[in-house]
Amino acid sequence: MQNVISIAGLSKTYATGFRALKRIDLDIRKGEIFALLGPNGAGKTTLIGIVCGIVNATEGRITVGGHDIVHDYRAARALIGLVPQELHTDAFESVQATVSFSRGLWGKPHDPAIVEKVLRQLSLWDKKDERIMTLSGGMKRRVMIAKALAHEPQILFLDEPTAGVDVELRKDMWQVVRDLRASGVTIILTTHYIEEAEEMADRVGVINNGELIVVEEKAELMRKLGRKQLTLYLQKPLDAIPPALAHHRLALANGGSELVFTYDTQAGRTGITALLSDLSEAGIRFKDLQTTQSSLEDIFVGLVRQGNHAGAK
């Protein structure tokens, strides 16, 4: 698939000496939803800031739609719409005026029909004449998205789009993002809500301490790093795992009243059948069972913890 953004060897060291990004290489594919995950201060916003022209890179090269973001910044930036994390809006402007302003800033001809379409898409049309300062936080967030969409970008950056947004609005925004993707827009979003990435992303990148730890198809990542657990609720608690069952990957939990079996979803043979027959031979009976699969959140936490551990060494 065609890459729409190419980042090569990107590093950023702030004047304070803080290294926010360490030799990042990343390609974003045309038309995908890419979720960038990472704890606070991992470098997500710096990365987006550099691609969009708000922060200067220390080293590295970035192309957007084949255009170098430094030498050919006009062509590169013309493709991009940015919704930053903070709610930066004018106070006294009307919604419609501020969205038209953004369109003008990107050099697009005045077009009330497109502004109307964007405002309707974000349920802002009935607020078009209101001053931005009178709007709620969620509405301001929509205004910022409308501003980013006013020039019909091909790439949309959403930096924590649903931070501090109520559940209903969050669901609305997910729908907007899906509609945009359906119309061919490439979307890069950063988020704290891992369920958001799990719900929407095609690919996931995890960034921690300025380094990209992993970039993978979401489904692949969950398959590779995801584990399944089978929990057996025993009729009689066990003091220890019987030697006959030692070769299974078992652990006792909840005071010996539960047996937890961990297995790999990737493996052709999970070993469940063998375990159950061994249990029956050993005379261990159970009253209930449950299987759980690790979520993207578990995987993410595991990766970040691993990264921090390695960094500390």
Place this chain on the structure above:
Amino acid sequence: MNWRAVQAIYIFEMARTGRTLMQSILSPVLSTSLYFVVFGAAIGTRITEIEGVQYGAFIVPGLIMLLLLTQSVMNASFGIYFPKFIGTIYELLSAPVSAFEIVLGYVGAAATKSIVLGLIVLATSALFVPIKIAHPFWMLAFLVLTALTFSLFGFIIGIWAEGFEKLQIVPLLFITPLTFLGGTFYSVNVLPPFWQTVTLFNPVVYLVSGFRWSFYEVADVHVEISLAMTLLFLFACLATVWWIFRTGYRLKN
């Protein structure tokens, strides 16, 4: 050239003036009229003429200059400082616009406002005193050049300022004193020789003098020198703005 962006910024800035019409137009016109009453009517009755020009009429170019300098600096510095302060500057930095286009939009709007104000004050003063404009072309040239130069200067201050205090400090501590000491209300020739020499280090002297020459053909320094100094300051400001955008000073980290 992204002319639509220049237009968008220009219209945005002019709309801001429209929203604050009282503050933007009425207050400077009122304060300038007060100067007229105090200096022109009250003191002017004691000083009849300076170099053949009635005192009330003599101070008109200086007063317009005073207004032009303070308003240009304040308009332009606030115009660029405010987006920095509230964070909307992100949009400007991520838009496909060049530094030149950004400056053209902001400085153009600030200079337009000052020029309009200058002309309003000129028209107002014509009601009080007889005004003669000997060289209308040069009058307009000095008006536009000064508005442009000091709007650029204001733009630089707006980028440099990290708080509202710094934003106020330059107009307050430099522009106003330099204008008052720059021959706005008097001819430099009336000063003792030592202070005449000191005054020549004040850049505002050249602006006021050149501007006054375009009205009454009376000048403290040669008009060519006035023009050269104005242009020199203009290029110094342009060079500074160019450096700011090249390095991202106080704009990008």
